[in-house]
Amino acid sequence: MKIKYKNKKNKENKNYRKNDFLYDEKANFSIIISGLLLISFLLLSIILLNTAIEEREENQEIISTSQYQYIMKDYIRNLPLIEREGLEELSEEVIKNKRACHDSKSDLKELIDEKLRLKNQEYYDNYNIRINSSLIAIENTSNPFSYKFNTYISSVKGDYSFDNVISSDVDCIGLKDPVPLLFCKGYHGLSHNDTSYSYGDSLSEFLKRQGVENYSCYINASSPFIVRKCLFDPYTHHGDDNGKIMKNCRDNGYYHESRDGACYLCRLEGKSGCEHYGFETFINPQRTNETGLVSACGSDHVIFSDDVYPGVEVIYNNESSNDVDGPYEILYLDPNGHKVKYGMSDF
Ligand SMILES: [Zn+2]
Numbered sequence: 001m002k003i004k005y006k007n008k009k010n011k012e013n014k015n016y017r018k019n020d021f022l023y024d025e026k027a028n029f030s031i032i033i034s035g036l037l038l039i040s041f042l043l044l045s046i047i048l049l050n051t052a053i054e055e056r057e058e059n060q061e062i063i064s065t066s067q068y069q070y071i072m073k074d075y076i077r078n079l080p081l082i083e084r085e086g087l088e089e090l091s092e093e094v095i096k097n098k099r100a101c102h103d104s105k106s107d108l109k110e111l112i113d114e115k116l117r118l119k120n121q122e123y124y125d126n127y128n129i130r131i132n133s134s135l136i137a138i139e140n141t142s143n144p145f146s147y148k149f150n151t152y153i154s155s156v157k158g159d160y161s162f163d164n165v166i167s168s169d170v171d172c173i174g175l176k177d178p179v180p181l182l183f184c185k186g187y188h189g190l191s192h193n194d195t196s197y198s199y200g201d202s203l204s205e206f207l208k209r210q211g212v213e214n215y216s217c218y219i220n221a222s223s224p225f226i227v228r229k230c231l232f233d234p235y236t237h238h239g240d241d242n243g244k245i246m247k248n249c250r251d252n253g254y255y256h257e258s259r260d261g262a263c264y265l266c267r268l269e270g271k272s273g274c275e276h277y278g279f280e281t282f283i284n285p286q287r288t289n290e291t292g293l294v295s296a297c298g299s300d301h302v303i304f305s306d307d308v309y310p311g312v313e314v315i316y317n318n319e320s321s322n323d324v325d326g327p328y329e330i331l332y333l334d335p336n337g338h339k340v341k342y343g344m345s346d347f
Pocket residue numbers: 230231232238249250254255256
């Protein structure tokens with residue numbers, strides 16, 4: 001029985017070994033298949049990953065082109081703001097120091113080029129884009145309140161580059177008029193608030209020195225401090241409604257286009273007239289009870305010129321009894337020039 005059992009056991013072992021061999025074969029086969037699958041999977045993953053990386057690089061390229069264009073557009077959009085800021089700074093400097101520029105365009109170039117240099121550094125720090133730029137010219141235009149600032153810009157980023165001259169419109173509206181200050185600074189009594197100059201005795205003393213008849217008409221005169229463009233166009237309407245338009249214009253401190261008046265950049269150089277198409281404003285004398293007086297013509301380019309010519313007394317807005325400022329206004333205007341230009345011939 002014992003032997004039998006043994007034999008049985010051997011038989012079982014034999015069977016077991018046979019099964020074991022089959023099992024090993026199956027396992028090996030599975031390992032090979034799994035390995036192959038794993039390799040295929042790895043290969044596939046590598047291929048997919050490569051494709052993804054390539055696509056991503058391509059996308060990055062596209063993003064950087066559009067980003068570059070966007071950044072350059074943004075830079076160009078900022079130019080007029082930077083340049084207008086430069087113009088304002090120069091005018092503030094002239095007002096603060098009471099000293100005219102020797103050459104406003106070249107002073108402005110220096111100021112703006114420095115601002116551009118700082119802006120370019122900012123773009124390099126933020127976007128890693130190198131930009132070179134400088135103001136190359138300032139042109140007067142047919143609109144005396146606006147200049148054309150031409151700026152050269154060059155920039156390179158990888159395969160992309162930009163090389164161009166950009167023109168920006170820069171206006172002087174809202175800036176301070178330095179002319180009265182520069183002409184009257186040596187005389188006592190000139191002051192200003194946020195909107196207008198009050199001359200005290202300064203202008204009459206200045207006109208006295210110029211040999212102007214009835215210079216005392218300009219004691220306590222006033223004129224605008226801030227450049228604002230007159231809205232009443234055509235100008236011949238100033239006399240309408242018994243001179244109410246002129247009163248409104250004067251109260252708002254408006255400036256008018258004029259071939260004889262200085263443009264803004266020349267005003268910064270202390271000129272009241274220049275070869276460019278410029279503008280003028282009124283110097284408002286004090287009221288007087290005397291009539292028919294002749295004094296200096298009240299346009300600023302006449303008052304502050306070397307050749308002051310006379311103006312006759314023009315009384316306007318003289319029937320408005322409800323006017324809290326009083327029943328009438330006065331200007332001195334030359335009969336054939338400014339009186340006609342502003343439609344005041346009937347006064
Ligand atoms: Zn006006």
